[in-house]
Amino acid sequence: MQAQTLRYLDLGSVRKILETMRSRTVSTLYPLAMLGRSIHGYQVKGMDNKEKEAELLSRSFGGDPHTFVSELGGLTALLTAGVQRPVMGLSATAYLPQAVQEHIHAPVRWWLPDTRPESIVTVATPVRGNNGDAMRVGGLPQELKPKALRDLGRGLYEQQLARRLARLEKQEPERARVILAVNSYEQAAHLAAGVAQADGLNHRVCLLVKKPEKQRYEEHLPAHVDRMVREELKEFPDRGEILIAPLAVIGRGLNIVVGTRSAVRDIYLCVRPVLSIEDTDWLHASVNAAGFNTLPAGGNDEPLAVLRAASEASWKQLTKILRSPARFSNMDHDLRKELVAGMLVLLIQLAGRARRGETDMTLHIVDHSIHDKKFSSDLATIIEQIYRDWTPKQREIMNELYGQALQAFLTYAGLDQEML
Incomplete structure (x- = not known):
């Protein structure tokens, strides 16, 4: 060759x-x-x-x-x-039919069920732009995303985070921290710049970076944003209340705790994960x-x-x-379900970052591209389609294995208990 x-x-x-x-x-x-x-x-x-x-x-x-x-x-x-x-x-x-990369084709013999009611809650948390429309990042041309992320960060703090953190400081002061998840280090830097420039900012902002040296896309980052590398994440509880990080880095295996309990109460999914065939x-x-x-x-x-x-x-x-067309909204419906099933695995893992020590957490879905019902490509519609495709036996196993984690996403999709 x-x-x-x-x-x-x-x-x-x-x-x-x-x-x-x-x-x-x-x-x-x-x-x-x-x-x-x-x-x-x-x-x-x-x-x-x-x-x-x-x-x-x-x-x-x-x-x-x-x-x-x-x-x-x-x-x-x-x-x-x-x-x-x-x-x-x-x-x-490891078991989730239609998640083609994650599902293990083997019988599950023993497991620890998640039975605590409402220990995970999944909610839509839109941020409104100046025109009143919910803001989106997913699906935008690449050159428009930096500004969209800065605007989203600023609006997210002013409309949601300031009040939410103030409430947590009264109700759960030892866990009054949040994680904002995006798709890359560059997206994290742009989102951090927006949060750091929000009116009335009263909380410390930490940004997870790839290297100690500043990258080109960080040149406009305000000086009061605390940059930290992965090895420093355990210090986040002492250094800030808002952590902005790539989903692929923060989603699995990293536990930020105080003692044995998660130091983070809420996680915000700010950008739709990359879903590509x-x-x-x-x-x-x-x-x-x-x-x-x-x-x-x-x-x-x-x-x-x-x-x-x-x-x-x-x-x-x-x-x-x-x-099949590569664009998600135009994609073959069966392929969309496979991609979203894999995304659910990622989101359940992400939610786990805030559940160490049997703690409760709320997963906020921010990016409007995840909620947009145009072309029936929104997350709620596809979750319902996935659930309808499972056999009764698969539904039984999924409910046994995932418990409240599955219930949180089914409730988000509008499937009430009577329908389940």
Whole structure:
């Protein structure tokens, strides 16, 4: 291959192409997956402004990630102990049908249910612009987002955060802190600039940054914004009341506590998470899961026919993805549900940052693009569609596993207890 002959030049572009073709553990152990073969392809983007934005991307995927994860415990036990007696401790969000990247295709044998009533509440918290309309960031052209984020930050503090924090300082002073979540460090900097310039600012603003050195997009950041790197997050309770951070960094694994209880009471989702069918890992998971979902639960006496049907389902899914519009509001409805199911996993994990030590929390959904009912692409409508698609058995398992966390999102979607 031509890229291999250019390896010695040590070009970044060549390294990226070679990296996509490197054999990984999953494809080594389970090389074929449901498609029956690996996929390699190339994508040309940015041709509308080819002088500045044109790029050639190499994309490839292979192997069976779902089988790899579901068999990982048995495989590890066999290699280390010589017997297949696995015990795997998985995330609380390891079971969620239609979340193609996160759902583990294996029976759940034991779990700790979330039974505390109203321990999670999910609410729409819009911010109004000067024209009275709810403000949105998701779906805007890239060049308009910095100003939109600054305006949103300022409006969020003046219309919501000032009163909410003042109330928390009286009711729960040890937890009177909030997290504002966005999609990137750059978005966080723009949102922080808006919050820091709000009228009547009476709370300390902390910004999670990637590096100690200031980046170009931070040049207009007010001096009273406290910049902190990831390693300093444990100091947030002593340094501020408002933390602004990227969702991918703050959403999993980071616990900000005082003693054993979460130091954060509320989390605000300020920007719709990126939902893209062009992400290679998501595409791979969606295609493989389509085949996996055709496999009979109890096995079958005709394995070749079963595998052939699974392969056909995977190829059909790949064709659907390649033919679907990439814009979320115009996307194939089944693909939208898969993306939103994955987003729910992310939001449940995000809510968990404020629930250490059995504490209560409120998740505020701010960006109006998440609520906009145009084209039936709003979060509430799609949550209801996802729930309607589950079988009675899946609903039973989901209610057992997620408890109040699931109830919070179903209530947000307008599904009352009688309908459940």
